[in-house]
Amino acid sequence: MSGSEFVEKKSSSVPNQMHNSLQPRRLQIPLQAQSDHSVQETASIEEQLERASKFGYDGLDVPVNAPTPSPLVQTKLNLEGGENEYQAQEVETVNPVLNGLNQLKVQRLTEDNQEASLEQLPNSISLTNPLIQRDQTEQTERVEGKLWATDAEGKILPPSLEDISQGGVGDCFLFAAMAAIVNTNPQQIVNMIQDNGNGTYTVTFKGIGFFSSAKQTVSADFAVGKHGNVKRKALWPLIIEKAYAQEKGGIDVLDKGGNPGSAIDDMINDGPSRFDPREKSADYIMGKLAKAKEKKWPMTILAPKKDGASKDKKEMADNTPGLHFNHAYTIIDIDPSTKRIKLFNPWGHDHPNGDGWMDIDQVRKFFIEVNIND
Known part of the structure; x- marks a missing residue:
């Protein structure tokens, strides 16, 4: 379970340091x-x-x-x-x-x-800022793997859903967002990351910043227990997670949750269209998703909080494998003939009903928001 709360919030980068320019003036004049x-x-x-x-x-x-x-x-x-x-x-x-x-x-x-x-400093730096109070002794670990997965002959493979596996941080929204992008246009993931050749990677977030994209450079050292899991020995999801955390103010900020549609917007600069599936007909939903699939638009969907959920929703979650409260999923496919949609759990396993397929009426009954980044 992610235990995350879907709060749509964009934050700007926090200043990393401050300089005191009030220094005595040194005299540099000829003796004569x-x-x-x-x-x-x-x-x-x-x-x-x-x-x-x-x-x-x-x-x-x-x-x-x-x-x-x-x-x-x-x-x-x-x-x-x-x-x-x-x-x-x-x-x-x-x-x-x-x-x-x-x-x-x-x-x-x-x-x-x-x-x-x-x-009086610009953008007042609070002494309680998490970047200032961050534990400098936090342990990190080097995760085995390379930026991209490779085959048995060492050939680089394109990023895929097989690489996605959320770890111990409650950032299911971010992993669902990455899954949605890689499912529709994996080249966008490739374009986000530059290997600097010195053990660091620069990640570009096209949707952050007013006049230019935001860039964050990170290493492949990760805080112990605070990063995604590695599948196919591909590090790119962890690199993006670390860079996004750095952009937003720390991994603990991501642990509080977020909105996958907003995260997709941050990454590729395509804003989301949203609707509540409980308020729409099955035909309306299937029509919207069919168009998104055709256009290769990333699609995500949000489950409700458990607190305050109806008895029917709780029974549905109890009786449906892979269906969880407070969680984000990726819509990876649809079947118009049977009116079903296929969901991907960003954990990389435990998909709804085992294979991810859900009847549209089940979807309308349980989920609270659909995001289409068009």
């Missing part, structure tokens, strides 16, 4: 540019700012790194015959002011306002 007329250390900041003002520094927004000379300074630097002397005056007058202000900023940040400054 220094003058004996240095600024007195006893002068106040106000006095130093007044001296620096003639060089174009007003003190209202003093940069923390080496500034580009102001237009006024640039003009004076270009005056014939006065360049070296003027530049030396600027350096010895302005630099102590900048360094003094920078030191004050650093001191205030570290002693008084560090927490307040964090809150």
Whole structure:
């Protein structure tokens, strides 16, 4: 059982790190540019700012790194015959002011306002963010296999449903989504993954991001007990799972569940059309699925939560092998003549009724949502 809850939610990537640019300004000037007329250390900041003002520094927004000379300074630097002397005056007058202000900023940040400054960062980084609190000692394991399955002669085989097997994480929605894509257009799975040749893989999610696709690079090391199972020694489902988890904020985020139609959209940028089979006639459903099969559109279907389910639904789940609550399945085939649909369990086994075939009336009675990514 996945125990997952189908919550349709897109999240953006979480910032991986933050940089403190408030560092004292280092002086990099020729020795000959220094003058004996240095600024007195006893002068106040106000006095130093007044001296620096003639060089174009007003003190209202003093940069923390080496500034580009102001237009006024640039003009004076270009005056014939006065360049070296003027530049030396600027350096010895302005630099102590900048360094003094920078030191004050650093001191205030570290002693008084560090927490307040964090809150002012763009896309405020919370100290409770799961990426920050992630256990850095989490054990990983190297799973035996290659990116793609191979035959006895070592020839690469195309990805297939045989490679799909959800593991201990409650992300049945993601494995059902991968199964739906590979069942209709396996080349889309191939196009998603780039083998970098150094033990890492870059996965492209075409449906994430406003102006470009989202890319995540991962290795073939997986958190112990938190990844899919390997069938035919093909690692591609685990690579996509790890990359998708990294994109969404961690494997524990996927464990909370999701919607397979939305996951398909994230991967191939084809949004889902949805309907409740309980509200549609058998002919309507069969017509929709027949068109989707013809067009090679990925199809998935959702089972309800067990809590609050009717007595009939509970009896149906008890009496139908492979029928589970809180679970996502892939629609992999239909038979219009008998009005049946074939479901694939993303576990890679335990399909409804053993072979996956269900009567359309059973489907209408039990399931709550059909997704067609067209």
